[in-house]
Amino acid sequence: MRYRQKVNEIDAILWDGSNIDEVKSFGKQYVMFDFMKSSNGCIPILKLKISEEIIIVPRDSYIIKNNLGMYTHMPKFEFEYKYEPVKE
Numbered sequence: 001m002r003y004r005q006k007v008n009e010i011d012a013i014l015w016d017g018s019n020i021d022e023v024k025s026f027g028k029q030y031v032m033f034d035f036m037k038s039s040n041g042c043i044p045i046l047k048l049k050i051s052e053e054i055i056i057v058p059r060d061s062y063i064i065k066n067n068l069g070m071y072t073h074m075p076k077f078e079f080e081y082k083y084e085p086v087k088e
Contacts, residue, residue, distance in 0.1 A: 017059040
């Protein structure tokens with residue numbers, strides 16, 4: 001017998017390193033930002049609260065909110081392999 005993965009709809013946003021306001025609006029109290037000085041100015045560092053942990057989210061990662069309201073992140077290449085936009 002053959003099986004396929006069930007389709008789940010999720011909400012997500014791509015963190016590209018510059019869309020701070022959009023990510024704040026999407027992640028609400030689960031996202032935080034620090035800023036690191038570099039020779040090019042300040043670089044934003046995105047932190048995501050997952051359960052009781054706070055993790056640093058790499059640039060070009062998707063922030064995902066599942067249907068239970070829980071947040072996680074996934075690298076862009078993996079996300080784009082697993083998910084496609086929902087046609088409304």
